[in-house]
Amino acid sequence: MNNILYTQNESATKSNTIVVDGVSYNDMNTGVAQEALRFVNNKSSLKGDYVSILNILKRMRKVESQNLQFKKDDDGVFIKACFKEKDELGRKMPFLYYCKTDNMLDACKQLIASAKELNRTCYENDINALLNVSKYLAAGVSISLIILILIIWKM
């Protein structure tokens, strides 16, 4: 499994969809689809990377998905967020995505392409945050250091 996209459909009465390596499944109780669902759900339950930075970005409204989370490990890149499209109840439609790569840019490109296949769109802000989260961290640390130096200097 190199690529998994699991998402909700527009209607609450319609089954969710999981796309594994380009093949779409609605029944997730057997075979590849079940395995893929277990895999992305396990990834979703792990502590994500840069959680505090993402929380700050959520509070600052720099990202759109309040559930935005990602994890990069030996298996690849896992992303949890929402699509721009809403379901019939007016809720943002969430997704869990996994890509076997060690490159976040590559993962994001593949995510956007897989979403397009399902007529879904990712939020640009969320993608930007995923690509630049380490820069945000570096900027935050630099600002904190400058403030600390200024405080010490004034004392």
Add this chain to the structure above:
Amino acid sequence: MELLVQMLWSLPVYQQQEAFFWFIPLIAAAVVIGGVALFSGDSYPDVKTFAILGMQGAGKTQFLANLRNKKYDEYEATLGIEEYGTFSFKLNNGKNITVKGCKDIPGGEEWISEYYGDFIRNNEFLFFLFNGYNYVNDYKYRISVQARMEYVHRNYLSGKAKGVYVFATFADQFKSKEERQNAITEIKSSVNGKTYAGFLSNFCLLDMRDKEELMKILSQIFPNNE
């Protein structure tokens, strides 16, 4: 305490009297604090385990947001298990409830066989939510709700749950009080003779965004004298 008493008795008599007067306000304060805690119902937090179950889009996340006193303005559906850890809430009747290890499990069919069984068997209070409006107006939806209630019932029998509380949500979609009353009657009669009919003997039809109403209902489920 023993040390304090010994110290008190080792003092000369006039100093003992003086020291005793210092204890009077302390004792009075302790009595007042104890009394307030006892009668306000804020005594010890009551720790419980909840399982929030039900259909997709029925309001499970909204229900949890209400209990956790969190805003849920940005409606996002749930996909993947959300763990809320431990949180507390206070009911209208003054009772404090602490919920331990709570999880928000999505309502999709694929989550049932994998996660619902343990979830139902290992929690004390089960809350089952479904869209009341869809139940009345969509036969396919009604059948799915009934199949899931049957599943909950089967696992409930082998579990440790103290009760199952059913909420039919989206009451606001019924235009009048009369329509709502008819819906309640119809929902009840639709499960006559089913094994899980007891779950619906005392169910509530409500708008899950109405936090006040939800808290009133929960105050009845968890009375303060329990």
